[in-house]
Amino acid sequence: MDFGLTDFQQSLIDSARRFANDKLAPGYQARDKETLINRDIVTQMGQLGFIAPEVPEQFGGSGLDALTSGLITEAIAEGDMNVAYVPINASLIANCIVNHGQAEVVEEIIPRMCSGEAVACIGLTEPQGGSDAANIALKATQDGDYYILNGEKTSISLAEQCDICLVFTRTGTREEQAHGISAFLVDMKNEGITCTRFDDLGEKIVGRGSIFFDDVRIHKKYRIGDEGKGFVQVMQGFDFSRALIGLQCLAVARKSLDETWAFIQQRTTFGKVLAVNQGITFPLAEAETQLEGARLVCLKALWLKAQGRDHTKEAAMAKWWAPKLAFDITQQCLLTHGHGGYSNELPFEQRLRDVLGMQIGDGTAQIMKMVIARRYVGKLT
Numbered sequence: 001m002d003f004g005l006t007d008f009q010q011s012l013i014d015s016a017r018r019f020a021n022d023k024l025a026p027g028y029q030a031r032d033k034e035t036l037i038n039r040d041i042v043t044q045m046g047q048l049g050f051i052a053p054e055v056p057e058q059f060g061g062s063g064l065d066a067l068t069s070g071l072i073t074e075a076i077a078e079g080d081m082n083v084a085y086v087p088i089n090a091s092l093i094a095n096c097i098v099n100h101g102q103a104e105v106v107e108e109i110i111p112r113m114c115s116g117e118a119v120a121c122i123g124l125t126e127p128q129g130g131s132d133a134a135n136i137a138l139k140a141t142q143d144g145d146y147y148i149l150n151g152e153k154t155s156i157s158l159a160e161q162c163d164i165c166l167v168f169t170r171t172g173t174r175e176e177q178a179h180g181i182s183a184f185l186v187d188m189k190n191e192g193i194t195c196t197r198f199d200d201l202g203e204k205i206v207g208r209g210s211i212f213f214d215d216v217r218i219h220k221k222y223r224i225g226d227e228g229k230g231f232v233q234v235m236q237g238f239d240f241s242r243a244l245i246g247l248q249c250l251a252v253a254r255k256s257l258d259e260t261w262a263f264i265q266q267r268t269t270f271g272k273v274l275a276v277n278q279g280i281t282f283p284l285a286e287a288e289t290q291l292e293g294a295r296l297v298c299l300k301a302l303w304l305k306a307q308g309r310d311h312t313k314e315a316a317m318a319k320w321w322a323p324k325l326a327f328d329i330t331q332q333c334l335l336t337h338g339h340g341g342y343s344n345e346l347p348f349e350q351r352l353r354d355v356l357g358m359q360i361g362d363g364t365a366q367i368m369k370m371v372i373a374r375r376y377v378g379k380l381t
């Protein structure tokens, strides 16, 4: 087992970390007052090869393995976890399109995604529920070479600012459940699409909202995967994004811990630096231990993916554990900073608000634990 990085991997991560430190971290708190991700930042990430770098070079990616891609995303998230939404969504969606889209569509769309020209969102959740993801009502009815989409997606990250959306629709009957679902790549400029925006606790520049489809005509070539197979084929890609989200959240914890170790060595109480107290250092030492464990789970999931091996269980473990742990570690770091940690002078309160959403987005802890348990007891009814 080799935990080392090659010189090539290290140089890519160093370059992503430089970008995160120089361009993202300084504006993280100011961006809490904004509502959109700055497109210049997205373009720069595209130019530097940080968006969906695992996509083959012929389509505008760098042909990297999933693990290296995850390490780049983690470095970006250390600067601003919200900006990292763009590469995470791009990795999830680009991989679905490359694996299941028509060649013509892959050539048209993927280079635009990798360059940062086209920001993508994923349209799965509907008003009647998100956990029961196969309970989809949004209807796609075939009309010659086109499908007509009618219905609503809700709770969609980047809804208001994305250029394309991978939309899961019902092409079959409700009785067919997961077997009657097809995925389509939808240009958000299409006639009949409107969006609303929620007022969320955090992740302000990402923004969530509903997307309404009112007789939206989509050419059949934009169907991703076979008709009725969207759930089975395309949703496998979520294992990738779950591991990436784990690293995204742990990057927040890493940053918080680094700042807190530094703080306790300079802040004095009762004539001594805080760091002499085990009541201060032990919670941080525990946090370091747990962070290391959760990060290894994320990396293992990505390593398995890179080997072409099943990684569903590990991705589910990463997805429930890492966001919760990141929240808990950040809370501990906030408390260790005393009254300053509670104010918005320091970034901890924003980090708590930002990272909390990832305990729900892309599937809750309960659903992830159901996925894990199924590996041991099968699907019980």
Ligand SMILES: Cc1cc2nc3c(=O)[nH]c(=O)nc-3n(C[C@H](O)[C@H](O)[C@H](O)COP(=O)(O)OP(=O)(O)OC[C@H]3O[C@@H](n4cnc5c(N)ncnc54)[C@H](O)[C@@H]3O)c2cc1C
Residues within 6 Å of the ligand: 121, 122, 123, 124, 125, 128, 129, 130, 131, 132, 154, 155, 156, 157, 158, 203, 208, 357, 358, 360, 361, 362, 363, 364, 365, 366, 367
């Ligand atoms: C920050 C954020 C970003 C998001 N981004 C997107 C996005 O980009 N695209 C998208 O499609 N969706 C997105 N979502 C929606 C998200 O995927 C859903 O909110 C999530 O899957 C849960 O669905 P729900 O909110 O409808 O809760 P419900 O499914 O109604 O569940 C409510 C609660 O009950 C629990 N629960 C449900 N069923 C069971 C069960 N059988 N056993 C035990 N517990 C259960 C759930 O864990 C949850 O705690 C986002 C959500 C958030 C908060």
